[in-house]
Amino acid sequence: MxxxxxxxxxxxxxxALMAMGxxxxxxxxxxxxxxxxxANQLIRCDGHGIPDLxxxxxxxxxxxxxxxxPVALMAVVPGDSIQPTIWEEYEGIVEKHSGKSIPFEYIDxxxxxxxxxxxxxxxxxSEKAQYANIILKKGIVL
Structure with a gap:
């Protein structure tokens, strides 16, 4: 530790985070x-939810x-009645760490x-919420 x-x-x-460019x-x-x-490279984080990660x-x-x-989410499949509430949690976490609101991309x-x-x-x-998948694009450290 x-x-x-x-x-x-x-x-x-x-x-993996350190090796990413x-x-x-x-x-x-x-x-x-x-x-x-x-996955080309898979890391298991069983027992953990995505907001904590x-x-x-x-x-x-x-x-x-x-x-x-720089943030993308899996869009709800047309005709699916689910409204993912976890997305609001993601917005708050991203805004907290970036210091501003960042518009998310929604991908089929x-x-x-x-x-x-x-x-x-x-x-x-082990996140149970539907449509909880999220992609982050790495930037640079200023």
Whole structure:
């Protein structure tokens, strides 16, 4: 263990965050997501929810300021009646760490899967909320 590193961030997750470069993406996948079949690199965070992971990661992870949408969510499938309340929680966490409101991108389910295949790492959480998947694009430390 190290001082100041939340215990929710495993050594493998910290290593991945450190190895990522500007423009690389990390996917935080909910418990419903086909993470193992889509990931080039998979890190399991069983027993943890995505809001807690997002909070811990954004302590260290700079979001890309050179793109319009450094945060992307899987859009609700047309015809699905779910209104994901977890998105509001994400907005609050991102705003807390970035110091401003950042507009999120909403991506079709299958386009989200394709983008996941190109991501640097997928973190598989045990989040039960539907449509809780989120992509973060890494920026630079100023």
């Amino acid at each position: 190290l001082k100041g590193i939340p215990s929710i961030i495993s050594p493998d997750l910290m290593k 500007h423009g690389d993406e990390i996917v935080l996948a909910d418990g419903h997501f086909p993470a193992a079949s889509l 997002l909070e811990a990661i954004l302590e260290f992870f700079p979001l890309d300021t050179y793109v319009d949408h 389910r299958f386009a989200f899967y394709e983008r996941t295949k190109k991501s640097f790492v997928v973190v598989a959480a």
